[in-house]
Amino acid sequence: MALLLTRRRRPGLLSARGLTGLALVGAVALAGLFAPLLTSYDPVAQSDLALAGPGADHLLGTDDIGRDLFSRVLYGIRTDLLISFTAVPVGALLGCAFALLAATSRWADMSVQRLFDLILAFPGLILALAVTAILGPGALPVVIVIALAEIPGFGRQLRAGILVQREREYALAARVGGASRLRVLVRHVLPNAVDPLIVQGAVAMSVAVFIEGAMSFLGVGVRPPEPSLGSILSQSMAYLSTHPAFAIAPLTAVTALVLGFALIAEALNKGIRR
Amino acid sequence: MRSYLLKRLPSAALVLLLASFVIFAILRLIPGDPATSLAGPDAGPEAVAAIRARLGLDQPFLTQYAGWLGDLLTGDLGPSYAIGGEVSELIGNGLGATVELTLAALLLVVVLGLAIGLVGATTRRPWVAGALRALTTAVLAVPPFVTGIALVLVFAVTLGLLPPGGHESVLDAPDLAVQYLLLPALCLALPSAAILGRYVKDGLERTLAEDYVRTATALGVPRKRIIRRHALPNALPPVVTVLGMQIGQLLGGAVLVEAIFAWPGLGQLAEQGVVRRDYPVVQDLLLLMVGVFVLVQLLTDLVYAWLDPRIRWE
Numbered sequence: 001m002a003l004l005l006t007r008r009r010r011p012g013l014l015s016a017r018g019l020t021g022l023a024l025v026g027a028v029a030l031a032g033l034f035a036p037l038l039t040s041y042d043p044v045a046q047s048d049l050a051l052a053g054p055g056a057d058h059l060l061g062t063d064d065i066g067r068d069l070f071s072r073v074l075y076g077i078r079t080d081l082l083i084s085f086t087a088v089p090v091g092a093l094l095g096c097a098f099a100l101l102a103a104t105s106r107w108a109d110m111s112v113q114r115l116f117d118l119i120l121a122f123p124g125l126i127l128a129l130a131v132t133a134i135l136g137p138g139a140l141p142v143v144i145v146i147a148l149a150e151i152p153g154f155g156r157q158l159r160a161g162i163l164v165q166r167e168r169e170y171a172l173a174a175r176v177g178g179a180s181r182l183r184v185l186v187r188h189v190l191p192n193a194v195d196p197l198i199v200q201g202a203v204a205m206s207v208a209v210f211i212e213g214a215m216s217f218l219g220v221g222v223r224p225p226e227p228s229l230g231s232i233l234s235q236s237m238a239y240l241s242t243h244p245a246f247a248i249a250p251l252t253a254v255t256a257l258v259l260g261f262a263l264i265a266e267a268l269n270k271g272i273r274r
Numbered sequence: 275m276r277s278y279l280l281k282r283l284p285s286a287a288l289v290l291l292l293a294s295f296v297i298f299a300i301l302r303l304i305p306g307d308p309a310t311s312l313a314g315p316d317a318g319p320e321a322v323a324a325i326r327a328r329l330g331l332d333q334p335f336l337t338q339y340a341g342w343l344g345d346l347l348t349g350d351l352g353p354s355y356a357i358g359g360e361v362s363e364l365i366g367n368g369l370g371a372t373v374e375l376t377l378a379a380l381l382l383v384v385v386l387g388l389a390i391g392l393v394g395a396t397t398r399r400p401w402v403a404g405a406l407r408a409l410t411t412a413v414l415a416v417p418p419f420v421t422g423i424a425l426v427l428v429f430a431v432t433l434g435l436l437p438p439g440g441h442e443s444v445l446d447a448p449d450l451a452v453q454y455l456l457l458p459a460l461c462l463a464l465p466s467a468a469i470l471g472r473y474v475k476d477g478l479e480r481t482l483a484e485d486y487v488r489t490a491t492a493l494g495v496p497r498k499r500i501i502r503r504h505a506l507p508n509a510l511p512p513v514v515t516v517l518g519m520q521i522g523q524l525l526g527g528a529v530l531v532e533a534i535f536a537w538p539g540l541g542q543l544a545e546q547g548v549v550r551r552d553y554p555v556v557q558d559l560l561l562l563m564v565g566v567f568v569l570v571q572l573l574t575d576l577v578y579a580w581l582d583p584r585i586r587w588e
Contacts, residue, residue, distance in 0.1 A: 214418075244431050
């Protein structure tokens, strides 16, 4: 009886936290995915109707050169998700490659660890400014900065997993059975060490949207007329006191994405640790 | 302590030297040539060559690098390429505003972080702890430009209590200066305060479970005194390390916050330097930031040993 009365807490993604995160990210992502169906306005087409308020014609109004804001925000979500879904896998793969390299010898481990320290020592935005100084502003430096910034996170996570799994009995058994060190690492240890990387992936997505927004906001990321959430926000800054509605839609989208991915990460983390 | 410093200083200097080389090399890898952009689109090759010679860009790479290091050691940073004026003057002007903003934010981080941690660890109401956890999660995830714009929309646009951006000198008008400082400092401080708060809470929960706390409770020591005299001091050392790391984050975050609130600091200078390809400004600024980072790490280690007598300077 007592058992029935205690509220069962569902683990992982199905917890309240995980479902909230999924709903937030899902809503924003679907809006971006179906952008061409949801609006008939071209996100870069200008009109004479500048800084119009929300209304029947333009759902969220127009920006300072008469572009439809609803359409810009929807296509901006697309830009953000495209950048994040390109950059995070690149960073993850590089991080994992370094972690595998580190597992081959003590010397390699030392070098890889110092490399991660070096990347972490640069505050993110300084890294962003440095990369943009080399490449000039655009979407490519944003992808590179995100990928670079994510390498240590994935790398350290996998390295820790490998160190634990390598000492497990099944790994020793495979070794005794005559498998080479490399084979044990790739075929036996690696598949058992990748679980925490899913959590890291959700964290990385949250950070990626963050970095895109910050770089485009500073004018060193995606450049107008191309819409991205950060560049729309950056534009809206000049009109905060006169047209606050301009900023609210991109603000909501960024918040929902970043917070959603963070909540998913927390929920997954709890689910894995059980 | 002196021998510890003697041991740490050379490695700190080595990190700085390495960083200076990396910064210098990276800036020289940039495809564009500042002389070409300075000369303008109509200039002939002779004009570009003259500018290159004037700026010393026609010298070999290592000569330029050595020249820069020499300038740094003598404190003569030379003129900027594109922004105009002496680099040392530009940095000096921005440094004051950035230090002001960072110190104000640091104060807020300590106050808010301790408050979040203390309340979180000692409250007996589950909803208070839950609300604090949700709040810190949100503040940590949401980027500063989102909190910044939200703060402006609420406090400047809707309520009209504080100015939306700008800067006023503390010396000329202290009361106005504080009004201008409040929103940017809060925006910069919030994420770090949330992190610090979590560490304070974890540390306090751990020390409050220690035997000496139970002994003190059994002896009838009031709970407030137990927290202040026994639990909190023992929870602090890891917090100081985190605070040290957060100072680096604050300096990095200042770039963004300065852009939101039109704060005339080093962040704006760095942004301008990158956009306008002003080598001297960018390389001196980057090195300065790395330098501050190294210094803060050194200080953190020293404070750590001072807080916890079991740790020796070796």
